[in-house]
Structure formats: structure tokens, C-alpha cells
Amino acid sequence: xxxxxxxxxxxxxxxxxxxxLCVGTVGSVAAADLPPLSHRLTVIEEPAPAPPLRLEDxxxxxxxxxxxxxxxxxxxxxATWCPPCRREMPSMERLYRQFKERGLTVLAVDxxxxxxxxxxxxxxxxxxxTFPLLLDTNSQAAQDWGVKGLPTSFVVDPEGRVxxxxxxxxELDDAAVVEQxxxxxxxx
Amino acid sequence: MRFSHQTGxxxxxxxxxxxxxxxxxxxVATVLAGxxxxxxxxxxxxxTGAATFEIQAHGVSLSLTQLLPDQVRAxxxxxxxxxxxxxVFAGACVYMTVLRNDTTPGTLDFRLSDxxxxxxxxxxxxxxxxxxxxxxxxxxxxxxxxxxxxxxxxPSEQSxxxxxxxxxMLATGLPPGSRFDLIARWMIADQTYEGRLxxxxxxx
Numbered sequence: 532x533x534x535x536x537x538x539x540x541x542x543x544x545x546x547x548x549x550x551x552l553c554v555g556t557v558g559s560v561a562a563a564d565l566p567p568l569s570h571r572l573t574v575i576e577e578p579a580p581a582p583p584l585r586l587e588d589x590x591x592x593x594x595x596x597x598x599x600x601x602x603x604x605x606x607x608x609x610a611t612w613c614p615p616c617r618r619e620m621p622s623m624e625r626l627y628r629q630f631k632e633r634g635l636t637v638l639a640v641d642x643x644x645x646x647x648x649x650x651x652x653x654x655x656x657x658x659x660x661t662f663p664l665l666l667d668t669n670s671q672a673a674q675d676w677g678v679k680g681l682p683t684s685f686v687v688d689p690e691g692r693v694x695x696x697x698x699x700x701x702e703l704d705d706a707a708v709v710e711q712x713x714x715x716x717x718x719x
Numbered sequence: 720m721r722f723s724h725q726t727g728x729x730x731x732x733x734x735x736x737x738x739x740x741x742x743x744x745x746x747v748a749t750v751l752a753g754x755x756x757x758x759x760x761x762x763x764x765x766x767t768g769a770a771t772f773e774i775q776a777h778g779v780s781l782s783l784t785q786l787l788p789d790q791v792r793a794x795x796x797x798x799x800x801x802x803x804x805x806x807v808f809a810g811a812c813v814y815m816t817v818l819r820n821d822t823t824p825g826t827l828d829f830r831l832s833d834x835x836x837x838x839x840x841x842x843x844x845x846x847x848x849x850x851x852x853x854x855x856x857x858x859x860x861x862x863x864x865x866x867x868x869x870x871x872x873x874p875s876e877q878s879x880x881x882x883x884x885x886x887x888m889l890a891t892g893l894p895p896g897s898r899f900d901l902i903a904r905w906m907i908a909d910q911t912y913e914g915r916l917x918x919x920x921x922x923x
Contacts, residue, residue, distance in 0.1 A: 566782075566817045566886060573880040610870060612794075615886055643866040670866055680874040680885035698877070699819070699884035 568619055568702040572684075572711045578692035581606075581685070582675045584638070586665040589646045589653075594638060594663050596687065603630075603716050604687040605637045605703075608667070608678045610644060611652040615700025616682040624658045625704040626712075634689070634717035637662035642673045642681060689717045768922060776914045778822040778881075781903055783814040785922060786888065788895065794871070799864030804855065808868075811846065811890040812897055812921035816873045818905075819884035829905040830876040836891050837900040846892040848875045895923030 584596040584606060596604060607623060609616035620639070627637045641649045641664060649664055667673055676685065684703070686695035694715060701708065762771040767790075773782040786794075791809040796802055820827045835842050848869065855865045873887030893899055900917040 566819065566884065569882040569884065571882040573883060612798075612867070612871065613886075643863070643870055645863075669862075670870065673870075679877050680887060681870055696880075697883070698879060699882075699886070 565618070566615070566700070568615065568622075568700045569697065570702050570705045570707050572686070572701070572708055573696045573698075574711065575694055575696060578688065578694045581687045581691055581693050584640070584665075584672055584676070586640065586667055586672060588663040588665050589650050592663070594665055596638070597691075599636055599687075600691055601689045601717060602634045602636045603689060603712070605635065605684060605712075606676070606687060607637065607639045607682060607684045608642055608673050608676065609639060609682045610642050611648055613681045617652075617656075619682060619700045619703055620656055620660060621658055622701075622703040622705070624656070624660050624662070626709070627660075627662050628658075629704065629709075630712070630716060633719075635712075638665055639663070640665045640667045640672055642667050642678070643670050644668070686712065686715065688715050770920065770922075772916045772919050774914050774916055775821070777907075777912050778820065778824075779827060779905065779912070779914065780817070780819045780821055781914050781916070782817045783889070783901065783916060783919060784816075785920075786813045786815055787922065791888075795864070795868065798867040799861045800855075800868075801860075804858050804860050807854070807858075808851070808890060810895060812893045812895060812899075813888050813890045814919075815886065816889040817884060817886045818873075818877075818879075818903070820879035820881050822881060823907050825908045827879045827905050827907050828877075829903070831873070831889075832875070833904040835902045836893065837902065838891075838893055838897055842902075843892065846890055848872055851890075891921065893921060895921055897921045 581596060585593065587593050596606070605623070605626070609620070611617070623637060623639065627635060631637075639660065639662060644666070645668060646666060649666065653659055653664065665672075676683075680698065682697075682700055684697040684701065685693050688694045695711065697703075762784075763769070764771075764784075767787055769785040769787055771782055771784040773780065775781075788806075788809040791813050792802065792805045795805040795808060818829070831845050832847065834845050836845065837843075851872075852865060852869060855868060860868075871888050873889045874885055877885060879885075891897070891899060891901075898918055898920050900915060901919055903914045903916075905912050905914075
């Protein structure tokens with residue numbers, strides 16, 4: 532099992548579930564009351580090889596991280612019911628659109644849900660995700676990557692090493708975050 | 720409301736925030752709150768009446784917002800629990816919990832097994848995640864529902880670099896109507912820190 536080297540790091544059935552966890556979608560909870568998204572990533576001082584990741588997306592297409600050597604890959608573990616996951620997803624799409632031509636790939640790994648649930652959720656997002664939404668239906672991948680809470684994101688460099696981590700919802704296209712990611716994009 | 724800060728060379732760093740009445744809390748905080756920690760205002764959801772209790776101490780923020788039994792019940796029934804099974808958890812005083820490393824000088828580590836609730840002058844550990852999962856297995860809760868339960872909980876242990884945080888459910892195991900103190904503990908560079916939320920109410 533992959534364990535992030537934290538010591539080396541430096542830097543009613545429709546509305547009631549929403550009330551329970553998805554406070555961001557309920558009008559009675561003001562935006563100011565929501566926990567703020569983070570605006571920084573955690574750089575891992577001594578990067579380790581990324582664990583394997585080979586899963587199907589919601590269209591049944593298999594994606595293998597091993598095939599993405601040479602690209603910078605953002606691996607995001609999330610779930611539709613997770614409020615910070617929902618809140619950071621549009622910023623992840625904006626980041627992807629900004630840098631996909633320069634070699635950024637995003638793999639959003641839904642933990643523990645089925646295709647219908649994830650597919651229905653994507654229609655609620657603006658902008659809607661254009662990156663692959665993978666299904667980790669038994670949460671084995673999340674466990675293999677040492678994920679303890681959702682959302683958790685990792686950045687895998689073109690050599691296949693985990694170089695950056697983010698635990699908790701993050702504004703992934705924030706200028707400070709972009710500044711951390713850009714240096715690792717593949718060289719033209 | 721009581722707000723004090725204690726520092727010792729070897730003992731835990733402790734910051735205490737007691738909330739008994741919202742109005743009184745805000746008023747007294749104005750007088751007694753001071754650096755290095757300050758109390759966040761308590762929020763009350765206008766529709767549900769659920770209160771948020773918050774503390775910021777030693778570069779760390781912690782908040783609890785009660786999830787009312789109907790809300791908890793609905794969430795888990797929607798994810799495959801029978802009503803009877805969902806009722807068991809809904810009746811355990813569940814809070815949406817947020818812990819964030821705002822500005823500590825190093826990595827923060829915690830284990831929920833180090834946290835306690837003080838209720839009726841007795842101190843109790845929080846019910847462990849594994850105990851809940853074992854109970855759901857024994858009750859025949861479907862695998863997918865148990866998986867949803869596991870990931871919806873506040874992590875049993877975690878490490879946060881500055882800026883990192885989690886949000887999840889935390890059950891005290893106390894009956895609805897209880898009032899309790901939550902004692903949270905975390906480690907930074909081999910030093911134990913403690914944050915207390917006193918007199919938290921669990922509305923039934």
C-alpha cells in the first residue's frame with residue numbers, strides 16, 4: 532500500500548441528504564458558512580512511484596495510469612455526496628481546460644458509487660467535467676493510494692512519481708495552485 | 720462561556736471554549752477572548768436550529784455542526800441502509816466535523832482514538848469506525864451501503880500539512896438531548912495539543 536511520505540512533506544431523500552453533507556447546495560446555508568477551499572498544494576519532498584491505477588470510466592473505457600508516462604497527471608479521489616469534492620470539481624475542470632494541451636491529464640476517481648449515480652451528478656456541474664470519471668466501486672484504489680478522507684488529490688509527474696498532494700477541497704485553478712503545478716508540465 | 724489558554728513546557732497545549740448560550744457566548748467572548756486563540760461566532764441554522772461550535776487554537780480550526788437525526792436517517796436510507804439500521808446511527812448524536820491545519824509550523828497528526836467526550840462527569844472515547852462497520856456487517860447492511868458509511872465518516876486518523884483539511888461525520892455515541900465536552904488532540908513535532916469544545920448540545 533502506498534503511504535504518502537508525510538514526514539517528508541514540506542510545504543428527504545432528495546433534499547435531506549443534501550442537508551446532511553452537501554451543505555453547499557442548500558439555500559439555508561450561506562456560502563460564507565462553508566469551510567473555505569484550500570489555495571495551496573503540498574509538495575512532497577522525496578517523491579515515490581505512484582501506485583498502480585487502472586479503472587474503467589463511466590463510459591466503460593479503461594484508463595491505466597501506466598499509459599500516461601510523459602504527461603502530468605492529476606489523480607483526484609472524490610464522491611458525489613462529498614461537499615468539498617463537489618465544490619472543487621469546477622476548478623479542476625478549469626485547470627484541465629487551461630493545461631491539457633500542455634500535457635495535463637486529469638483522472639477523477641469516484642469512490643464507492645456506481646455509474647448511474649456519477650453520471651446523474653455530472654449534469655449538475657458547471658462547467659461539466661470533460662476529463663475521465665473513473666469508478667472505484669469497491670474503494671480498493673483509494674485504499675491502495677493511502678486515501679483517508681475525501682477529497683484527496685495527487686499530482687503524478689511525467690516520470691510516474693507522486694510529487695504533490697492535496698487533502699481536502701482545493702481551488703485547483705487558483706493562481707497559487709497553478710504556480711505550483713506549471714513547473715512540472717512536460718517540456719515541449 | 721469560558722476561554723482560556725494554558726501553556727506548559729511539557730504538557731499539552733490547551734485551549735478551551737465553552738458555549739452555553741449563544742448570546743451570552745458572543746458577549747463574553749468580546750471581553751475574554753484574546754490571542755493566541757479566538758472564538759468563532761456560533762452559527763445557528765435558521766431552518767433546522769442546528770448549531771455550529773467552533774474553535775481556533777494553535778493554528779488549527781475545529782468545528783462541529785450537528786446533523787439532526789432525520790437528516791442522518793435520510794442520508795443513509797438513500798445509500799442502502801434499512802430504516803432500522805439508519806436509526807441506530809441517527810440516534811448517536813452525529814456532527815459534521817471539520818478539522819483544518821491553518822497555519823501550524825509543521826505537519827499535524829491526529830487519531831480519533833485520542834479524542835474524548837466528557838458527559839455527566841464521565842469521559843468516554845468516541846465510538847470507533849471499526850465498531851460501526853462490524854455492527855453493520857452483523858446487521859446485514861449491504862456492502863455498498865457500508866462503503867458509503869465508511870467514506871462519509873470523519874477520518875479515523877490523518878495527517879495534515881498546512882492548508883489541508885477534512886470534513887466528515889463524527890458520532891459521539893451519546894443519546895439525543897445530551898450536552899457534552901469534546902476534547903480533541905493532535906500532534907505537531909512530537910508536541911501534543913488539545914482543543915476543547917465545552918457544553919456542546921445534541922438536539923433531539
